[in-house]
Amino acid sequence: MSKRNIPAAEITAAVKRLAIESNYFLGEDVIAAISEFKELEASPAARALLDQLLDNAGIAAEGQVPLCQDTGFAVVFADIGAEVCIEGNLQAAIEEGVRQGYQEGYLRKSIVRDPLRRENTGDNTPPIVWIEVVPGDKLTLYFEPKGGGSENMSRVTVLKPADGRGGVIDFVVDRIRQSGGNPCPPVVVGVGIGGTFDKCAQIAKRALLRDIGTRNPDPYYAEMELEILDRVNKLGVGPMGLGGSTTALDVFIQAYPCHIASLPCAVNVQCHSARHKKAVL
Amino acid sequence: MSEPVRIDLPLDDDRVRSLKAGDVVSLWGVIYSARDAAHKRLVDLLDKGEPLPVDVAGQTIYYMGPSPARPGGVIGAAGPTTSYRMDPYAPRLIAVGLKGMIGKGERGAEVVEAMKSYGAVYFAATGGAGALISRAIKGAEVVAFPELGPEAIRRLVVEDLPAIVAQDAHGGNLFIDGVAKYRRDEAEA
């Protein structure tokens, strides 16, 4: 089988660019969703807050300023084609891209070297890297800067299989209700169902790469996404938790096979600063 | 929506007590940024009976750690961080005279009690509007703990910083009242 070579330096350059662009430019899908929800929003104060978010996206893009001062933990999903050969060290190349992007893009360095001793690493490394081997001869990189405020509201649980669909929905809706204004609503909700304790959290995060308005290809889950979205938006939490009908912009479910004894479920809460960018090498 | 009420800082007691949860305001004057690490240090100093590097009496603290300024710029993105993480420290600062706090998300019972006893107000700024808020910051200067980087205490001069009174000195709480007003799930449950 013929291999396609990708030099590590190309990966570093791509990650650096994605780090900067994802933090300056909010996706068109998010901007459109905020505008649409604003039209339906019942609270005048909430409408004004949503307007501020739209203005913010314009100011960030125009002034090349980060959308939010929390420029996040650098989460990178690398889908490597089976026919790709990386010339160099993939992990090191991504890490170097993060280092350069956060330095040269004037992004905040928010990572501490040790969770209890808490000394800042100074360059926003290390990133969290998820590598998956896929068919083909391309390397696809997804960059998702993940803010602390919304990450702190995320939870994993392992339900009983008997809890079923209703148990999962209640867990998700309750999580968003309890999160209140902390994760900067309106949020995007990533839901991982199945797998193991760790796998469900990882697929919940990966689900956040989807564009607002796209549905799970399985109609069963597509319908469940809309049901959760409807319930969440009836909670009244609203923008910043100060009341309103716009609590979530979308809900993305990702499912995975699981053990006969388990029903793992993860909710990864994403703020309205739903930043992610992709590059194909 | 009604025009924001202009508030000139620092706040005095009467002004603090006149504010009600739900008031839409615009802040003008000097505020100090401090978040987790700076709060820990301030309270450690209070524990040791040592003076604070910034006199917080009458002042307003903004829970914020900015992104770096571009060369020649005042500050980078500068939106609020989540306030509950400062709840373990805030009552101590309120007891020594802190009058205002700016952040995002709801405050806990102990902070509310201190706000009522000593007279202090909590403003919600728009989380995630860091680029927009940076435009309201006209001056920024690190005044304590420079080694904390983004978590250092900065003295900020703000003009027309948009905010909402989220929790007032009388126990009023927009996180409860606002949500109750727009909740639509009960009737169906």
Ligand code: SF4
């Ligand atoms: S939750 Fe998101 S929008 Fe809010 S401060 Fe954190 S990164 Fe920014």
